[in-house]
Amino acid sequence: MSGGTPLLTGRGLHKRFGPTPALRGMDLHVDAGEVLAVMGPSGSGKSTLLHCLAGILTPDAGEVTFDGRRVDQLPDRERSRLRRTELGFVFQFGQLVPELPVLENVALPLLLAGRGRRAAVATAFEWLPRLGLDGLGQRLPGELSGGQGQRVAIARALIAGPRLVLADEPTGSLDSVAADDVMELLVTTARAEHVGVVMVTHEPRVAAYADRRVTVRDGRVVQPAAVP
Amino acid sequence: MTISYALLGLLEEADRHGYDLKQSYDRRFGAIRPLRFGQVYRTLAQLQRDGLVAIAGVEAGAGPDRKRYSITAEGVTDLERWLSEPEDPQPQLQTVLFTKVMLALQSGRPAEAFLDHQRERHLAVMRELTMARRGASQSDSMLIDYQLFHIEADLRWIDHAARRLGTLAAELRR
Numbered sequence: 001m002s003g004g005t006p007l008l009t010g011r012g013l014h015k016r017f018g019p020t021p022a023l024r025g026m027d028l029h030v031d032a033g034e035v036l037a038v039m040g041p042s043g044s045g046k047s048t049l050l051h052c053l054a055g056i057l058t059p060d061a062g063e064v065t066f067d068g069r070r071v072d073q074l075p076d077r078e079r080s081r082l083r084r085t086e087l088g089f090v091f092q093f094g095q096l097v098p099e100l101p102v103l104e105n106v107a108l109p110l111l112l113a114g115r116g117r118r119a120a121v122a123t124a125f126e127w128l129p130r131l132g133l134d135g136l137g138q139r140l141p142g143e144l145s146g147g148q149g150q151r152v153a154i155a156r157a158l159i160a161g162p163r164l165v166l167a168d169e170p171t172g173s174l175d176s177v178a179a180d181d182v183m184e185l186l187v188t189t190a191r192a193e194h195v196g197v198v199m200v201t202h203e204p205r206v207a208a209y210a211d212r213r214v215t216v217r218d219g220r221v222v223q224p225a226a227v228p
Numbered sequence: 229m230t231i232s233y234a235l236l237g238l239l240e241e242a243d244r245h246g247y248d249l250k251q252s253y254d255r256r257f258g259a260i261r262p263l264r265f266g267q268v269y270r271t272l273a274q275l276q277r278d279g280l281v282a283i284a285g286v287e288a289g290a291g292p293d294r295k296r297y298s299i300t301a302e303g304v305t306d307l308e309r310w311l312s313e314p315e316d317p318q319p320q321l322q323t324v325l326f327t328k329v330m331l332a333l334q335s336g337r338p339a340e341a342f343l344d345h346q347r348e349r350h351l352a353v354m355r356e357l358t359m360a361r362r363g364a365s366q367s368d369s370m371l372i373d374y375q376l377f378h379i380e381a382d383l384r385w386i387d388h389a390a391r392r393l394g395t396l397a398a399e400l401r402r
Binding site for chain 2: 041184204205207209
């Protein structure tokens with residue numbers, strides 16, 4: 001799993017919102033194909049970290065490196081290109097376009113990448129059964145259960161062949177049975193595609209799916225206190 | 229206690245020999261701790277003394293397995309009563325953790341380090357169980373879920389306690 005250069009590294013990350021520090025010297029790395037859980041209570045800086053890693057936010061200090069490139073120094077256009085081509089995203093909710101049927105939601109990253117509509121939708125169609133979404137292609141997001149919606153989001157996150165999926169509380173709004181289904185599908189499908197996953201969660205049950213786990217508190221990664 | 233009722237339940241389904249009872253028990257309930265033959269025969273003897281099972285037949289041959297057991301009417305009544313009575317929750321592990329935290333605080337030892345290490349252990353076991361559940365049968369996976377939810381409850385207590393160590397220590401010093 002490890003060895004060689006990590007795919008994504010955050011080093012000495014600081015970020016504050018007004019007077020409130022969210023990240024205070026955060027260090028973190030993810031290896032290619034690794035499933036990493038970032039745990040911590042709410043307000044510990046987990047989501048800010050994820051946004052900095054994705055280049056959605058720029059850290060006040062520190063470096064984010066993706067495959068040798070300094071994400072924090074890339075111009076906006078390059079960053080959104082990186083997000084489109086190398087990264088996939090799964091959020092807690094509200095990420096699907098409500099006016100578009102499932103099939104087109106899944107196809108969206110391919111359409112944004114310039115793939116023709118017919119080919120994009122055909123590829124999306126092939127993804128549905130992999131996430132147990134057979135027959136739901138024409139439904140609108142509002143007609144899906146919470147778990148189905150998250151599975152659509154996972155298909156969309158993976159369809160364009162990213163190298164890393166960033167997931168923020170991917171099961172946050174689900175009951176435990178749906179949450180287990182979603183996690184199982186996220187982790188097994190990502191592994192089958194050799195895609196790494198960084199998931200931010202406060203739920204131990206979700207973190208238990210990861211290869212590795214780090215805990216964030218007060219804007220830093222904490223190591224467990226040493227036993228004397 | 230639970231074993232007696234599990235055996236009664238299996239006998240309610242069908243008359244069985246001791247060996248068959250052990251196999252059926254292990255298949256259905258014994259994923260974590262299979263029964264020993266000694267336990268089966270001891271429990272059956274006790275159930276027979278209490279009039280809850282009876283010997284339905286004895287086949288020719290040697291060994292304890294010649295006897296075929298069946299549940300009696302009293303056995304069915306007792307099983308029904310047991311099934312319908314709610315159990316008191318048993319917060320056992322929590323009292324161990326609680327005692328360790330209190331002792332650490334009282335003696336000035338680092339309670340936070342203890343909680344951190346306990347949290348790590350709990351999370352590691354959750355991960356092992358989650359991996360074991362992959363590909364498990366539906367009933368095994370239900371049993372693993374039962375463990376997972378209990379570990380999760382412990383973890384909530386550990387986090388809760390960790391946030392209150394300061395006030396707890398102050399109270400103990402008073």
